[in-house]
Amino acid sequence: MTIVHGLDQVPVCTTVAIAGGGPSGTYLALRLAAAGIDSVVLEPRAEIDHLRPRAKTTNARTMSLLAGIGLAQAIREKASLPVSYSQDVIFCTSLKGHELRRFHQAFQLVDGDYELSPEVGQQIPQPQVEEVLREAAAHSEHITYVTGVRAQEADPSASAVRVVAADDSQDAGVDLEAEWIIGADGGASRVRKALGIDFRGTSAPRPNFNVVFTSAKLREQVSIDPAVQWWIVNEAISGMIGELDRDGTWWAILQGCDPIEDPAEVAAAIRAMAGVGPDVDIEVLATDSWTARMLLADSYGGKESDRRVFLIGDAAHLNPPWGGHGFNTCISDAENLAWKLIAVHDGWADPGLLDSYEEERRPVAARMIADAAANGKALAYDFIDPLLDADNARGESVRARVHEALAVKTSEFHSEGLVLGYEYAGTSRVAAGPKPFVDSVEYRPQALPGCLLPHFRLTNGASVYPDAHGFTLFVTDGPAVHLATESLERTAREHAIPLQIVHLTGADADAARVRWGEDTVLVRPDLHIAATASTGTGGTTPDKALSSALLKAVKRPTGSSTANSHSSTQSPHATTHHREAS
Numbered sequence: 001m002t003i004v005h006g007l008d009q010v011p012v013c014t015t016v017a018i019a020g021g022g023p024s025g026t027y028l029a030l031r032l033a034a035a036g037i038d039s040v041v042l043e044p045r046a047e048i049d050h051l052r053p054r055a056k057t058t059n060a061r062t063m064s065l066l067a068g069i070g071l072a073q074a075i076r077e078k079a080s081l082p083v084s085y086s087q088d089v090i091f092c093t094s095l096k097g098h099e100l101r102r103f104h105q106a107f108q109l110v111d112g113d114y115e116l117s118p119e120v121g122q123q124i125p126q127p128q129v130e131e132v133l134r135e136a137a138a139h140s141e142h143i144t145y146v147t148g149v150r151a152q153e154a155d156p157s158a159s160a161v162r163v164v165a166a167d168d169s170q171d172a173g174v175d176l177e178a179e180w181i182i183g184a185d186g187g188a189s190r191v192r193k194a195l196g197i198d199f200r201g202t203s204a205p206r207p208n209f210n211v212v213f214t215s216a217k218l219r220e221q222v223s224i225d226p227a228v229q230w231w232i233v234n235e236a237i238s239g240m241i242g243e244l245d246r247d248g249t250w251w252a253i254l255q256g257c258d259p260i261e262d263p264a265e266v267a268a269a270i271r272a273m274a275g276v277g278p279d280v281d282i283e284v285l286a287t288d289s290w291t292a293r294m295l296l297a298d299s300y301g302g303k304e305s306d307r308r309v310f311l312i313g314d315a316a317h318l319n320p321p322w323g324g325h326g327f328n329t330c331i332s333d334a335e336n337l338a339w340k341l342i343a344v345h346d347g348w349a350d351p352g353l354l355d356s357y358e359e360e361r362r363p364v365a366a367r368m369i370a371d372a373a374a375n376g377k378a379l380a381y382d383f384i385d386p387l388l389d390a391d392n393a394r395g396e397s398v399r400a401r402v403h404e405a406l407a408v409k410t411s412e413f414h415s416e417g418l419v420l421g422y423e424y425a426g427t428s429r430v431a432a433g434p435k436p437f438v439d440s441v442e443y444r445p446q447a448l449p450g451c452l453l454p455h456f457r458l459t460n461g462a463s464v465y466p467d468a469h470g471f472t473l474f475v476t477d478g479p480a481v482h483l484a485t486e487s488l489e490r491t492a493r494e495h496a497i498p499l500q501i502v503h504l505t506g507a508d509a510d511a512a513r514v515r516w517g518e519d520t521v522l523v524r525p526d527l528h529i530a531a532t533a534s535t536g537t538g539g540t541t542p543d544k545a546l547s548s549a550l551l552k553a554v555k556r557p558t559g560s561s562t563a564n565s566h567s568s569t570q571s572p573h574a575t576t577h578h579r580e581a582s
């Protein structure tokens with residue numbers, strides 16, 4: 001086990017020091033460990049608090065990334081509510097009132113075949129996700145996960161983190177030296193402050209009040225269909241409510257509600273929202289008042305620190321939870337930074353590649369924040385009408401009107417355009433190409449540079465997504481296609497860039513051409529498209545164009561085969577190999 005506790009357990013040096021063992025930091029450590037890179041995670045919390053569930057939505061993209069490090073199955077087994085429990089978000093007047101509108105297959109919860117991604121979404125409270133991540137970290141020989149400590153200061157010039165006891169029980173701290181320092185230490189990030197980077201943005205006008213409670217009788221009172229979130233539009237108290245498990249533990253968010261001190265008053269508010277009487281037991285376990293914040297860091301750290309310190313996750317951006325993008329954006333940050341750190345560490349990319357982390361990820365965070373903020377402008381209380389629950393014709397007409405008005409919430413629950421459609425087109429490490437179609441709701445699979453590779457399943461049922469450490473070139477064999485790959489393979493070899501070439505044949509090749517509209521697609525380790533044969537730049541033939549695109553993707557000058565001086569380690573995977581997929 002490599003989970004240790006206390007200041008005296010902090011090693012003297014490591015390759016990557018990660019301040020913060022929340023979802024971002026632990027995912028990053030696991031992703032680096034899979035490539036054999038050592039890290040030390042510094043985390044104040046010895047125990048994970050289950051009474052603050054925070055994120056519950058793990059979206060299809062995050063589930064696919066977790067599958068990439070072998071944890072999707074563990075997440076699904078850990079989740080108290082399987083996808084089959086419900087795939088719906090339901091707006092209603094109370095848990096035994098009128099249904100107003102239903103969003104089916106919300107958050108990519110699909111109980112069956114799903115074409116858009118290898119994995120469907122999963123509802124699971126964040127503490128359970130963190131447990132799975134911590135458990136995996138505990139079994140990794142490359143991760144030292146130290147609890148009971150926190151980063152106090154990060155010094156890029158010395159490339160060291162000052163670490164102190166989390167409870168301030170010891171006067172002296174220790175220094176942890178590292179090649180890279182990552183601030184994954186949440187919204188109040190010490191690392192961000194050490195770099196003098198500001199958060200900018202706004203806060204929502206009204207607070208919200210979280211409650212975790214148990215009730216033995218509430219479930220049997222519910223006459224509305226099962227839902228992962230019931231949104232209650234109710235004159236007394238509006239907000240959201242849902243089950244945390246099937247054993248009587250519940251969560252609720254009372255929207256626009258000031259903090260309530262007295263547990264009896266909290267229980268009364270829950271009963272009012274649910275529409276049940278005082279005979280229904282409600283035992284309040286925890287409460288938490290919070291205000292949605294829309295904040296984005298001015299910089300993600302690299303340029304302030306000679307590319308030694310980077311911010312990921314909530315340390316770099318804070319989203320309102322509406323739409324469930326916060327935690328998921330954090331994992332995608334970590335994925336983006338991880339492959340670039342691996343590439344630079346293993347010597348197959350120029351350190352300048354790390355500049356593209358902020359260039360690619362900061363606009364994505366801005367997009368998520370804008371969308372979540374827009375979702376927050378239409379909360380449950382915005383749809384209140386005194387006649388909403390009336391059992392008569394006027395009530396029916398009001399409910400019909402509210403049903404229509406609730407269409408505005410589509411982007412909150414069906415945001416595939418954000419979840420799978422975030423892209424890096426036009427940035428400096430992907431080939432030039434057409435501007436992709438962008439929309440929060442509609443996801444249009446597009447095989448364009450910067451976009452996530454459009455997914456489909458091979459005829460054998462497996463995902464087309466490769467299990468690759470490096471780049472992948474998909475070549476669809478067909479009568480019209482005789483693409484040479486010699487130049488690309490030679491370039492990869494000369495620069496020690498790991499590249500696998502996947503030949504799609506028969507029906508799989510046909511499916512790829514239909515899905516991608518391309519014969520040949522070059523994909524980065526994070527599955528975003530570096531170039532296609534028709535969009536590569538700088539060469540006279542598709543093969544040469546793809547070679548140029550490969551060098552551009554790792555920020556190597558065309559024509560140079562000089563090994564990267566940042567690291568003495570050469571990639572153990574730096575070979576080209578071919579694979580058939582059919």
Ligand SMILES: Cc1cc2nc3c(=O)[nH]c(=O)nc-3n(C[C@H](O)[C@H](O)[C@H](O)COP(=O)(O)OP(=O)(O)OC[C@H]3O[C@@H](n4cnc5c(N)ncnc54)[C@H](O)[C@@H]3O)c2cc1C
Nearest residue numbers: 020022023024055056151185186313314321324326327328
């Ligand atoms: C009510 C609520 C509901 C939410 N719902 C959703 C949702 O449905 N879907 C979604 O995607 N997101 C949701 N979020 C957002 C989500 O919880 C965060 O985006 C996510 O936890 C961020 O992960 P992180 O690892 O970047 O930061 P954190 O989870 O904040 O982790 C940071 C870690 O750093 C540690 N730390 C703090 N200071 C230091 C230090 N000085 N040194 C070292 N370590 C330190 C902390 O102990 C913590 O473990 C919600 C948030 C809230 C508040």
